[in-house]
Amino acid sequence: MFYLMMIDTPEEKRDFVLLYERYRFLMMKIATDILGDEDYAEDAVQEAFIKVAKNMRNIGEIESLATKRYLITITKRSAIDIYRIRKKQMEKEVYVDELDKLKEPLVYEGTEVDNEVLELLKNLPVKYRDIFLLKYSSHLTNTEISKLLGISEDTVRQRIVRGKHILQEEIRRWEEGK
Amino acid sequence: MKRIDVTDEWLYQHMPIVDEAMIKELEKEVDDTYQFSDKFEKKMKKTIQMEKRNSFINILYLKRKWVAVFVACIIGFGMFNMDSVQAMGRKFFEVTKTFFEDIGLVEYRYTGEESDVLYKVEPTYIPEGYVEAERIEDDSSCCIIYEDGQGEMIIWDQGIAVNRVLGMDTEYDRYEEIQLSNGSIVELHIYNDGSILSYCEYENSIFTCMTYTVDKQEVDKMIKSIEPVVAEGKVD
Numbered sequence: 001m002f003y004l005m006m007i008d009t010p011e012e013k014r015d016f017v018l019l020y021e022r023y024r025f026l027m028m029k030i031a032t033d034i035l036g037d038e039d040y041a042e043d044a045v046q047e048a049f050i051k052v053a054k055n056m057r058n059i060g061e062i063e064s065l066a067t068k069r070y071l072i073t074i075t076k077r078s079a080i081d082i083y084r085i086r087k088k089q090m091e092k093e094v095y096v097d098e099l100d101k102l103k104e105p106l107v108y109e110g111t112e113v114d115n116e117v118l119e120l121l122k123n124l125p126v127k128y129r130d131i132f133l134l135k136y137s138s139h140l141t142n143t144e145i146s147k148l149l150g151i152s153e154d155t156v157r158q159r160i161v162r163g164k165h166i167l168q169e170e171i172r173r174w175e176e177g178k
Numbered sequence: 179m180k181r182i183d184v185t186d187e188w189l190y191q192h193m194p195i196v197d198e199a200m201i202k203e204l205e206k207e208v209d210d211t212y213q214f215s216d217k218f219e220k221k222m223k224k225t226i227q228m229e230k231r232n233s234f235i236n237i238l239y240l241k242r243k244w245v246a247v248f249v250a251c252i253i254g255f256g257m258f259n260m261d262s263v264q265a266m267g268r269k270f271f272e273v274t275k276t277f278f279e280d281i282g283l284v285e286y287r288y289t290g291e292e293s294d295v296l297y298k299v300e301p302t303y304i305p306e307g308y309v310e311a312e313r314i315e316d317d318s319s320c321c322i323i324y325e326d327g328q329g330e331m332i333i334w335d336q337g338i339a340v341n342r343v344l345g346m347d348t349e350y351d352r353y354e355e356i357q358l359s360n361g362s363i364v365e366l367h368i369y370n371d372g373s374i375l376s377y378c379e380y381e382n383s384i385f386t387c388m389t390y391t392v393d394k395q396e397v398d399k400m401i402k403s404i405e406p407v408v409a410e411g412k413v414d
Contacts, residue, residue, distance in 0.1 A: 010347035017226055024222075025210040042218040049225065065194060068201050099200060102207065106199040113192060117182065121196045133200075136186070136193035168184040175181055 012056040019071070020049060022062060027075040033101050034079040040086070044079040051078065058144070066138040072098065073134065073148055093151075095126040120170045128163030131156060220329040227331045227390055228323075284344045296320065296338050296383065303403035305396040308332055332400075333388045344384060347375070356398055364401050366394065376401055 027048055031041035051074050052059070060066055080094050099106075099122070108118045124132065134140045134148065142160075146153045182188065214222075298320050304310075311325035319337035350367040356376070357363060367375040374397050376387045385404075389397055 010349070013347065014349070020222065020226065024214070025208045025212055026205060028212055028214070029204065029208045039215070042215060046218060046221055046225075049222065053225070065197055065201065069197060072201070072204070098204060102203050104203060104206070106196075106203050108195050108199045111192070111195045113195075118192065118196050118199075121192060122200065132189065132193055133197050136189040137197035139190075164184050164189075171182050171184065 012059075015059060015062060016053055016056060018062050019052060019059065019067075023068070023071050024049075026068070027071055030072055030075045030098055031079040033098060034076065034096050035083055035086075040082050041079065044075060044082050047078040047081070048075040069133055069138045070148075073130065077148070077150065093127070095130075097126045116174060117171060120167060120174060124163060124167060128159050128166065131159050132163055135160065223329050224331065227333070227388070284346050296336070299336060299380070299383075299385070299404050300334060301387075301400045301403045303399045305332070305392050305400065308392075330391045331388075332390075332392060333386075335386045335388075336383050338382050339379070339384050344386075346377075350375070354394070356401055358402065358405055366397065368394070 024045060027045045028041055031044035031048070032038060035041045035044060048071070052071065058070065076096060076098065080096060083096075084094055106119075106122060108115050111118065121132070122129070130149065131145055134145045135142070140148070142153050142156045146156045149156075296318055298315075300320070300322055304324055307326040308324040309326075310322060311331075312321075312323040314321045314323075319335070321336075322334040324332040324334070347367070347369070349369075351370045352366075352368040354366040354368065355363050356366060364376055364378040367377065369375070371390075373388065373390045374392070374394060376385075376389075376397055378385050378401070387397065387400060
């Protein structure tokens with residue numbers, strides 16, 4: 001090697017710059033919401049970009065939902081890592097809901113399903129919802145999810161099963177209450 | 179009323195709707211006027227500059243993409259005159275150079291006897307305001323990073339072309355050449371963001387020099403400053 005490079009091809013290098021220009025503000029919002037401190041949030045964003053650089057092969061279309069979800073997830077992980085170090089919570093898993101600070105309700109488009117059902121999906125506990133988003137929206141495999149979230153594949157599988165069960169219960173309750 | 183069963187199929191259908199709504203709402207609340215700190219901007223600029231430069235990469239990765247060969251040719255490494263090469267008691271190397279156009283990669287393979295000795299050559303002229311900030315070297319490569327006070331970089335790379343692949347960004351705006359006094363050619367790739375890559379081959383090495391805000395005249399001076407070093411055999 002000339003120097004240890006994180007990104008392999010020229011195309012990936014160009015995409016990395018595009019990602020940086022397009023998403024650094026969104027990533028900063030995610031990190032600031034978690035850390036509440038701009039200096040630490042900038043550290044988290046920078047750390048996140050380094051992780052992105054190492055994983056450019058996982059990046060698809062710059063504007064795709066999957067890319068946005070991937071960047072949000074990586075930023076959340078980086079910010080949570082910094083949060084854990086600051087709070088000395090190295091043992092416990094920390095879950096953060098990026099929707100906590102939203103001012104407006106979500107607007108669902110292009111669906112015939114009752115919005116209340118989609119709200120049930122949105123309101124799943126974060127540890128299940130994060131995995132559901134990566135699996136069922138971004139189409140990541142359990143292995144990819146486990147690497148991205150830093151948890152075992154067994155945990156991913158268990159949370160999918162448990163999350164489905166919780167969701168099914170919620171939907172049943174909603175159906176019976178209609 | 180038909181009851182909902184939470185199956186994989188149902189989730190694949192509806193989770194993207196929730197995902198899209200979530201991201202749309204998050205994006206609405208993004209502050210795109212936020213001023214990142216100088217420290218952040220400098221670190222990111224450095225990361226991007228380091229990543230943007232052309233680089234040798236692991237050939238194993240490329241094995242999966244052994245397609246789209248554009249041109250393969252035999253090149254003799256010895257861009258400076260033969261006398262100086264022979265005077266230094268070294269061989270004139272033959273290397274197969276293969277260009278994979280669609281992915282912008284150049285592969286180098288020795289067809290004759292291999293040489294794994296790196297004769298380090300570095301510029302004696304450095305544009306004003308730049309100083310050596312970092313040097314990363316091993317037996318087969320040497321990277322020197324020059325920086326000015328603003329975090330702008332000049333990245334000088336030399337590496338032995340033994341079974342290596344160079345990532346070459348071919349989407350440059352302009353192509354120019356610098357002719358050295360011995361007739362050898364140095365390629366200049368000029369990109370639309372103002373960066374310039376100079377590229378040349380000498381003996382068993384590939385040289386690249388990536389600059390971002392330095393103009394062509396300064397690049398020209400840097401490149402030409404290695405001529406006397408090479409011609410006199412004053413290499414490590």
